[in-house]
Each structure stands twice: as C-alpha cells, then as structure tokens.
Amino acid sequence: QVQLVESGGGLVQPGGSLRLSCAASGFTFSRFAMSWYRQAPGKGRELVAAITSSGGNTNYADSVKGRFTISRDNAKNTVYLQMNSLRPEDTAVYYCNALVMYWGQGTQVTVSS
Helix, strand or coil: EEEEEEEECCECCCCEEEEEEEEEECCCHHHHEEEEEEECCCEEEEEEEEECCCCCCEEEECCCCCEEEEEEEEECEEEEEEEEECCCHCCCEEEEEECEEEECCEHHHHHHH
16 A cells, blocks of 8 residues: 655754655655645645656745755655755644645654744
C-alpha cells in the first residue's frame, strides 16, 4: 500500500532553515507529481509546493516563493522541501501528498525565538 513518511521538522529560529524529506513507497514514484501541504493551528490545510513527475516543473504558494524549494530524487523515491528564511508564520504541520488521496503523518515545523 502507499506509504509516505515525512521527516526533518523541528524548532528553528526566525531566519533559519530546515529541509523536509518525504520517503514514498507502494507506487511507482517516478510517474507521479508530488506536493507539500501545511496546516497551521486553527487553519485549513494549504498547498505549499508541488513538483511534476520528472521534477522539471514546480509551483509554489505566493507566501513561500523565493524562500522554499521543492525537489525530488526519483532513484530514492523521495521528495524534499528546502525551507530558508523561515518566519513565525511558517509554523505548521507539513504534510507530503501523493496521488491526491494519500497523506503522510506530518512533521511539525515551529519557527520561534
């Protein structure tokens, strides 16, 4: 069955960086687009970034453009989210998504001094 396992979250100071990873299994990873979403306390889940199956095209929420980078390694069945210049408003649980319906367990990112 499809499994998505996120890692890399944690507590970071404003202006800091984190790299999230999502290890995928149970489907042909290289054939499908992947996405990262986030959900802040009391808010709905929002799309942060997405990447096509080959990695050739990406798109980002306006709030993270220029600070976050999504990438993937099809040989490792892993998608990444490099987050730089983090802000307190980036605090959220970050989720990996595949095939629209599959979600990981989430990884907490907290940006605070």
